[in-house]
Amino acid sequence: MTLAAGHPGFMSPTGVEIAFVLVGIATLGAALVTVTTKQLVHAALWLVVALGGFAVEYLLLTAEFIAWVQVLIYVGSVVVLLLFGLMLTKAPIGRSPDADSGNGWVALVVAVAAAATLVWVVVDAFRSTWVDLGGAAQGSAKVTGAILFRHWVLPFEALSVLLLAALVGAIVLSKRGAPARRSLLSKSEALPMRGVPSERKARES
Amino acid sequence: MHLAYPAVLAVLLFCVGLYGVLARRNAILVLMSVELMLNAVNLNLVAFDVWLRDTLHAGQALTLFTITVAAAEIGIGLAIVLLVYRNRGTSDVDKLTDLADTGTLPDSGSASIAPATDNPADTAAEQALRAREQTA
Numbered sequence: 001m002t003l004a005a006g007h008p009g010f011m012s013p014t015g016v017e018i019a020f021v022l023v024g025i026a027t028l029g030a031a032l033v034t035v036t037t038k039q040l041v042h043a044a045l046w047l048v049v050a051l052g053g054f055a056v057e058y059l060l061l062t063a064e065f066i067a068w069v070q071v072l073i074y075v076g077s078v079v080v081l082l083l084f085g086l087m088l089t090k091a092p093i094g095r096s097p098d099a100d101s102g103n104g105w106v107a108l109v110v111a112v113a114a115a116a117t118l119v120w121v122v123v124d125a126f127r128s129t130w131v132d133l134g135g136a137a138q139g140s141a142k143v144t145g146a147i148l149f150r151h152w153v154l155p156f157e158a159l160s161v162l163l164l165a166a167l168v169g170a171i172v173l174s175k176r177g178a179p180a181r182r183s184l185l186s187k188s189e190a191l192p193m194r195g196v197p198s199e200r201k202a203r204e205s
Numbered sequence: 206m207h208l209a210y211p212a213v214l215a216v217l218l219f220c221v222g223l224y225g226v227l228a229r230r231n232a233i234l235v236l237m238s239v240e241l242m243l244n245a246v247n248l249n250l251v252a253f254d255v256w257l258r259d260t261l262h263a264g265q266a267l268t269l270f271t272i273t274v275a276a277a278e279i280g281i282g283l284a285i286v287l288l289v290y291r292n293r294g295t296s297d298v299d300k301l302t303d304l305a306d307t308g309t310l311p312d313s314g315s316a317s318i319a320p321a322t323d324n325p326a327d328t329a330a331e332q333a334l335r336a337r338e339q340t341a
Contacts (some may be wrong), residue, residue: 083274107227
């Protein structure tokens, strides 16, 4: 934890800083395309670029193990899950005009206001703070494994129980026609359903 | 490296995710934006951990935990979205208005979910409509 008194200023960046800013611009651009594109599958694919950019930023911050976990879990499984979700909900492949809701301007105002406030606060607070990236890597697999299994064992085990609970919950939620729900469904099929478009069309004709 | 670079980048990415959560209509796109926000927080945690040179490396441990919780969240979230899609035929968060104030909602389009009727007169009208259909 050192101050930037004896370190290069913002006008003479180091090589790591230049790389960080360039990768950061690419990540930010990919994130912007992710939240603004009209093509749903493209949004998921641009999310891969953004999450990969995050992994490179972790590598530049010498947190090596977290970078590989990021690649494995986010790029490897979360994006694949999202793509499966898009396909199972029959998302249109081409441009879908109703990807954005009508309150886009309100969202833009809120996001720009939050960004301006937070950037101002963060720059004001950490203008002269210098991160020393030299020396031994802070987040190599050896260091992270040691601290994880020396100091953080109990939260680690609790998280494994959480993952198990999430797994069971996802299976229970997505199981088709559980016995208790099947009786409910067969009862409700006697009544005309209001929500489903095909039923409603049949009712109108 | 100046700490301002990762901090500002994390702020900007968080606000991009915030815009996505507020502006997107498809529930899965909202989940993607939530992932962006979580990742921005992770970047902050890693940067501050490297800056403070914490002997416990709490920032990196918390980042790993956040990634795990995000994976659990995306699994449960997608299961809920699929269930909603199977029951309602849509994954549009603007149309899931069962708990909305029905007084101000127009009945928009044929694919929309009919607003919840906690109004006794409305219920009576629906019942009359249903009876008329069955006689027709």
